[in-house]
Amino acid sequence: MLLERLYDDDLAHASYVTGCQRTGEAIVVDPRRDVQVYLDLAAKHGMTITAVTETHIHADYLSGTRELAARTGATMYVSGEGGPDWQYGSGFQEATRMMHGHRITVGNITVEAVHTPGHTPEHLSFLVTDGAASSEPGYVLTGDFVFVGDVGRPDLLDEAAGGVDTRFDGARDLFASLRDRFLTLPDYVQVLPAHGSGSACGKALGAVPSSTVGYERRFAWWAPYLAAGDEQGFIDTLLNDQPDAHAYFARMKRQNRVGPALRGQLSPLTEYSASELRADIEGDRVIVVDTRHHSLVHEGTVPGALNVPGVAKAASYGAWVYDPEVETRPLVLLIDSANAAAQFRDHLLRVGIDQVDGFTTPLDGLPTVQPKTIAPTDLDQVDAALLLDVRNRTEYTAGHIPGAKQLSGGRALWHTDELPAGKILTYCQSGVRNSVVASALRRAGHDVIEIEGSYNAWVAANTPQATAA
Secondary structure (H helix, E strand, O other): OEEEEEEEOOOOEEEEEEEEOOOOEEEEEOOEOOOHHHHHHHHHOOOEEEEEEOOOOOOOOOEOHHHHHHHHOOEEEEEOOOOHHHOOOHHHOOOEEEOOOOEEEEOOEEEEEEEOOOOOOOOEEEEEEEOOOOOOOOEEEEEOOEEOOEEOOOOHHHHHOOOOOHHHHHHHHHHHHHHHOHHHOOOOOEEEEOEOOOOOOOOOOOOOOOEEHHHHHHHOOOHHHHHHOOHHHHHHHHHOOOOOOOOHHHHHHHHHHHOOOOOOOOOOOEEOOHHHHHHHHHOOOOEEEEOOOHHHHOOOEOOOOEEOOOOOOHHHHHHHHOOOOOOOOOEEEEOOOHHHHHHHHHHHHOOOOOOEEEEEOOOOOOOOEOOOEEOHHHHHHOOOOEEEEOOOHHHHHHOOOOOOEEOOOOOHHHOHHHOOOOEEEEEOOOOHHHHHHHHHHHHOOOEEEEEOOHHHHHHHHOOOOOOOO
């Protein structure tokens, strides 16, 4: 039996490849959209991907199910549960709809669908049985149902899909799914979730990649509520202090339901010289994405550039600052190599940003501007219309600069109507997110001044220093 976890640190997303080494058949569960990693893994093990599936209609990344099926000829399987409002759309006409108990067989491996609603109405988990070793399942791929130490939040349909108070029914469904599906499994069954620490799909996700039913039964925060049959206590605790949902989740949900556009084999990105780009920049026909650290960006960047620092979080931050449903101008990356540019494009594909046109390495020869910043000790010298905290609600609640309004970075570009016309002072925790958000707000026409060092620097400047005895 082959069972491998492929983890994307950018979006804290896990997908899985499992298969039968005897027959050389494999199935991929919850793939991301840049699918070469699955093709490479199958080739490494001399296997053929014959099936591809997903646990539910995702909100935090764009699914690779259609892309992988198109590239391999694999059969698609998607949930048929959840009622008429939660059925997959036109892009999945050729997919097999699975109901509770449906089984997919790849050689000696059996993957059985278990309907586990709560996070979403159509959500499935998958029991995996290695028929060569046992007739009983040894693993459960829980998607966004059960995480290590947590469960999937039931409020995203309200936050990202236009629902109204669906969180309460979702929370009740989660309680029932835990009681009637998850806790009926043997303690030894290994739990393999679709997300890890850092995902916005829950509030207390562990950094450990896997767990067991028995461990979660004993140690998860929700375990005492299930043991006591305390549904209301579970609901109250679950819905309290969930992190901000990013605005781009709504777009992911819509696109994943209908079926993400197919990309196929991608051509190499064009490398532009500064002279080739200058006229397009000055004519505002392209958008430059400055991938450097914000400390370098503050020394000078291209006018109107978006700051998305480095490849590691390109999908996360890129989706904060660029909305492909509104923006049509292509993106040109300011980045240090062709290889880094290709990786950056792959990350953006994971959140449906397909508009990367090319890259350039030099800043010399391009028009530049220096973003406005201010020292945390000089805030009273600016007549600002707004002091804006772009951190999450939980961070804001834990402590913030007096007088600040909170609007998380993943929502700011979608709520510019809430921002005044005058000067806006912005900050995050250390300055990274602040630079990302400030670049998008400037491009949207706002007069933004970043607080140097953000909240950490403000706290340091306002903390009395101990004196030596």
